[in-house]
Amino acid sequence: MSAAERFALDDASVVVIVGSGAGGGTLGNELAQKGIKVVCLEAGTRLTLGDIHNDPAAMSAKLTWLDPRVGSGDLDPKVPARICKTVGGTTVHWAGAALRFQPHEWRARSTYGEV
Secondary structure, three states, rough: OOOOOOOOOOOOOOEEEEEEHHHHHHHHHHHHHHHOOOEEOOOOOOOOHOOOEEEOOHHHHHHHHHHOOOOOOOOOOOOOEEEEEEEEEHHHHHHOOOOOOOHHHHHHHHHOOOO
C-alpha cells in the first residue's frame, strides 16, 4: 500500500486513527503489522530536526495547540493545551507529566481483547 492510497468513505475495512502521537502512532503500527489497513489523521505539520530548537519560548509557538477546544474538569478551555499539534504529537515534546492510570485504563484488554 502506498502513502497516497485512497479509501471510500464507507470502507469498513479501514481503521481511522486520530492523532499520530504515542498512542495513535503505536496502535497504527501494530494494526498495519497485522495487515490491517490504517489511516492516521494528524492536525499538525511534520517537523524536521532542523525545526526543533533548544529554546522553550520559540518552540512553544510551534508546538502548543491554540485552537478552540472542549475540555472537562476544572481546566479553563482558554488555557492553551500543552499538547503538540504536530506529527508525532506530544512524543515530540514531553512536559514531564506522568498521570496515574484511571480504573478504566486497566480494563482495556479484558474489555476489548487483544490488538
